[in-house]
Amino acid sequence: MTEETRKLAFICSKGTLDMAYPALVMGWAALGNGVDVTIFFTFWGLDIIRKSRQAHLEIAPVGNTSMKMSMMGIPADNAGIPNLVGVLPGMTALATKLMKDKMRALGVPPVGEYIQMLVDGGAKLYACKLSVDMMGLKKEDFVDGVIDIVTASDFIDMTEGAQIIFI
């Protein structure tokens, strides 16, 4: 077969738990379909590959209009979680725990394990140089499997011909 391999490149710019999963799930699905996968982590997205942060990604109920009381196990139909309640100490931790529990129940691996699966499946991971410099980070701050710290220009070069998904 001479047909060219399809290429997908993800840009992960968010570091919340809910925004970490889209690239992981789609990236894994892409690898499973024989598609070449590159992931560029920038700004808060760096948390997904930071050793010290990866296991501590969170989701906050404050300002999140999609998060309803019913997700917390309270049968309140379509009522949202009042922002005033969301600011109470422990609410972010509670929402995070609930989301992690639901993911676990569905057999979805935690972020760290997912990243490792992607690396083992051949996904290429890069950290954004500007963000890394801004946050005062070094290569050692990132989990194994992160190939390099590269500039935006490098990323554009290495993703020629790829479909790019910004998250």
Next chain:
Amino acid sequence: MTTRLIAGQAVHVNEEGFLTASEEWTKEIALAIAQEEGIPELTPAHWKVIEWCREHAVNGRSPTLRQITEGTGISTKEMFALFPKGPAKKVARIAGLGKPEGCV
């Protein structure tokens, strides 16, 4: 659904080339499909995966990659080495099963 001649036998396949009647599958068919998929020969490691998937198919569908790695103890890396470019789908096709269902 159409029939296709694989390794000298007529078998039922769907539009994506997956066998639709897993009982029509034979080891010769497995080898022929593997070769079409760019895997020249099936080693004992390949067979271990193929047999595990046949035993663990649900409603004729092959397990997902994560189910395979967890169930067989074969690592993700090794799976991609054995069945390059989309291991779970490739195994499903070779094992005469339906495409795996599920995101992980």
